[in-house]
Structures are given as structure tokens and as C-alpha cells.
Amino acid sequence: MEKSKGLLKNAGVWAGIVLLLYSSIIFGLSFKLKYFTAFGPGPGMFPRWLSLILMIISIIYIWQSVTKEVLLFGDIFPSGPELKNILAVIASVLVFMLTVNFAGFTIASTVLLFILLVRSYKWYLALAISVGTSILLFVVFKIFFHIPLPVNGFGW
């Protein structure tokens, strides 16, 4: 029981399993591609060998993670306020991606920056920096570089 609990917390083992799955999928799919064509080696040859080798390496990695170098989740990933900082970054990017197409770049970017900055600055300062930066970037990229940034119904 103790040992299986340790395995669940072992980050290396999980990473190895993800890699093993990834390479197995490629390996499986490579059989749908032709290994040989009338002109010589086909599009399936390279993928099949690469994924096979990666499968073997992932198994060795899992084995190493269990026996030699045990990396537990708790030891390598942050917790508490540090974890919250990381989650804030991830959340802000997700919010940006979900809103930018209808809210427009300026608003989505302001929201992203505000989410991150309000954690360490006073809210009005965070808002001012966020709005200012977003407008500046919008002007530079949209007007100077002519990049078709997503806009809202009002054109910004």
C-alpha cells in the first residue's frame, strides 16, 4: 500500500507514462501510413522507428524514476502562494484566449495584465498599467505593423 502511494506521487513515473502513451499513439497511427511505396521507403518508415525508440526510452525512464531518481510532485512543484502565482498566469491566458475574439485585443489584454498585476500592486495602479500597456501594444501592432489583431464590435 505504501509503495503504490509513492508511485502515485512520483512525478517522473507520470511523465514517463504520458510519454509512453504519446509514443504508442504515434506508433499505432504509423501503421496507417505506408511503410514502403513503389518508389522506396514511404511516409510510415520514419515515424514507426522514432516512436518505437521513444517507447523504449520512456520505459527506461519510468524504471529509472522508480528505482534511482525518485522525483515526488511535492518536491519539485511549488505550493501555497507560489502555486497561486503560476495558476494566475495560466488562468489569465485562458481568459484572454476565451474573450479576445469578441471583446477585442485591448480589453482582453487589459484583463490578462490586471489579473496578474493586481496581485502585487494597488488596484488602481494595476488597472492603469494594464490599460496603458494594452493601448500602447494595440497602437504599435495594429497601426504600425498592420497586424490584424482581433477587435470587438467597436473596432478595438
Add this chain to the structure above:
Amino acid sequence: MESFAHLLSGFETALTWWNLLYCLIGVTVGMFVGVLPGLGPTTATALLIPITFGMEPVSAIIMLAGIYYGGMYGGTVTSVLINTPGEAASVITCLDGHPMAKQGRAGVALGVAGIGSFIGGTISIIGLALIGPVLADFALRFGPPEFFSLMVFGLIMVIGLMGKSLVRGLIAAFMGLTLSLVGMDPVSGTLRFTFGEPFLMQGFDLVTIAMGLFGLSEILLGMENLTNSDKPAKVKGVLPRREEWKPTMNSIGRGTVLGFFTGLVPGTSSTIPALLSYSLEKKIAKDPSRFGKGAIEGVAGPETANNSYCGAALIPLFTLGIPSSPTIAILLGAFIMHGLTPGPVLFQNNPDFVWGIIASMFIGNLFLLIMNLPMAGMWAKITMVPGKLLYPLILIISILGAYTVNNDLWDVGVMFAFGIIGYIMKKLDIPMAPIVLTFVLSKLMETSLLQSYKMFEGDLLQLFQRPLSGSLLGISIIVLIFSIVAEIKKKKSAFATDVEM
């Protein structure tokens, strides 16, 4: 002599107002990201590639190359002033540079590093101008088997030298190889692993992946601890004392040679020559105990070596089309985006382009010398920008950069995903450099392998029978066996560092 005439016409290209401006922008951005801890030249080049789409190819590469070698100068500033390396190659500089700053000699440390960097950088560019054309000429005779073997050699060197373990290096390398399978097969045009997704038909974009792996992952790591950095030391007086000139210049000379030759070996990183130079200086010093307490040679040698490395590391790119580090891999991507194929024919087909860039590097190094000697104190102030402000700003700029690759949110999503993968990989100590390198090389490798296969009518053992490809593969096998033995015995060399340069 012919090279000299070419170089002169290169200066004509590089000295136009626009190209001077782009060179200045490039080296300034390079200095800037070099100074900022956690943001390196790899990220900066990846970020700025989309902006170069509308530029002339030569201006674009002049600017991007400027970021590359400018970053080497910038990293020194933070190493000396706040004991935090701005980029990986300057880790060694902390050892003696910061003690010098504590003794009130920060200016001298920066000055010596600036002078050394300038000398090392300039001499290695002269080397590039001399060796480049000759090597390119020689490489024209290479067939697919030679190129395949050369790439295998480069990859094995990367895996063998970088990262703390062979297995982890291999994981990264094969991740890169398999990721590049997505999209159209280079030989037959068959679609592979696209899952019916139109965005995947072109495959993943190198710039997007690199921005995620090197940029976003750094932002995530940086956001973890938002501590404020120490106040940087005061900078005054940049020249060494009179009796120090001779030992300093000697270390600079040795650093130049070391850096140049290391740069020629594919798969090395700029940390390696810096480390080698430091241990060499310590070994030949009359009083090695001074090292670590502010020995001027300990700053001059390594700082010269990493800049000299930079110029030399461009030689494999210009002559063979093979990148030796992630930043150079991104430069390769930029070449391709601007319709140029780096490789042996580059010197023949686009002499104006190549020589323009080489000439601009002389000018860029001069800019950097000026920026570093009289203006070192100004750069020090940048280190005071707090992370809590800096990282969110870099994040939104990265998102914009990813968006501009195809003007679509798809790339932002891809960058985001690779950012998280990169963050996890850093935590697991899996090196990232091999992913980007193999990702770039994979299609070339597949093409050259399949061409060789046809050439030899299926008998791939003939790869070993051609003298050059045979010896390259032979050396690769030896390096691989050596790494496996080292892995089993758990004795990895001191060079085992994962760095992005």
C-alpha cells in the same frame, strides 16, 4: 583575397542607414534580454521573428543575429552587479565578477568583460569570414549520406553534452523528432498525424514551440518567486590597473582561441568554452587561490570565450545549414521564412546577403563595446525592474508574438501548451535544447536518410563505407557509448548543463 573583396561589398550593405538601425536595435534588444535574468536571446529572437516578416531578409537577419551576440554581452552585467547570471553563459562570471564588484571594482570587471567580448567576438567573425567560404566549398561535395551523418553527429553531441542524464536528453531529442512528423511528409507529401485539423497540415511552427518552451516556461518559473533583486553595485572606472593589462590580455587571447574552436563543434553550448577557459586560467595562474575572490583573469577569459564561441557557432549554420544551438535553430527558421536556405550554396547564391551579415557583426560588436564601456552603469539600472511587473508584460508580448505568426489564436494556444510542457520539463530536469534542435533537423534528416536509402538501394550499411559519413557515424557511436557508460557509472562531465544558447 576574394573574401576580402566580398567583405568590403558586405560593408556597403551593412552600412546603409536602415541596416545600421536594425543592427543597433538588434544588439540593444540583445543587451536588454541579456541583462534581464530569465529572458534569453532564444526567446527574444523567437519573439521578434514575426516583426521581421515585412523586412528585407538581410535587415531581418542582421537584427536577429544582433540579438544573438548582444545577449552574450548583456548577461555579464547582472552576473557582476547582482550575482545573478542574466543568461547561462555568464554563470562563470559570477565567480570572480561579483567579488570584484564587492571590492568596488565592478566597473573594471565590466570593462574587461566588454573589451574581451569585443576582441573575442571580432576575431571569431574574422574566422567566420576566412573559414566559411572554404568550408562551404568543401561541403558542396556532400551527398545525402554525409548530411545525414553530420546531423546524427550533431544530435549525439547535443544529447551527450547537455542535460544531466542521457535518458533525459534522448527523451527530449525524440520528442522533437516526433513533433516534427506532424504535417506534410517532406518526401511524398502525405499528411501525417493531422487528425483532420487544418492548422496541423503545415505542422507545428518552430517559433511558436520555441516561444513556449523557452519563453513562457521562464515566465512561469519567474512568477514562482517574485523576490526583488539586490541593489546593484556602483559602477565607476572601467579600465584595469596598469600591471593588470598583460595578464588580462593573455587570458583574452586564450579565451578567443578556446571559444572559437568550441564553436565549431556541433552540439556545444556557450557555457562550455566559458567553463573551459575558467579552469584553464585557474590552472596556469601562479596563485590559483585568488580565483573566486575577484581574479581579473577569471572574468576576462570566460567572457571572451563565450563571445568568440558565438561567431564560430554561426559557421556550421552558414556553411552546412546545421544549427548547433536553439538560438541558431531559430535563426535558421528565420532564414527559411525569408526564402533563404542556409547551407553550402548560400555563399555562392547569396553572397551579398552572407557578407552583409558578417560585416554587420563587426559593426554590431563595435556598438556593443560602446554600450558596455561608457554606458555600463545605465544597463545596471534595468536589473532593478521588478519581476512582478516585468513578467506580465513579457507574457502579453509573447502572446502577441505568437499571434502574429499566422494571425490566429491557434498559435497562442500551441505556445501556451508548450509553455506548460516546458515548465514541467524544467521541473523534471529534462533538457529543452534537444527538442528544438531535433525539431528543426528532423525533416532534413528524414529526407537525407530516405535519399541515401534510395541511393544505396536499401543497403544502409553503405553509410559506413563512405569515408566522411563513416567516420562521423563512427565518432557518434563512440560518443554515445561513452555517454551510456558515464550514465551507468553516474559520472556525467562538468559540462552537463542545460542552457538555451
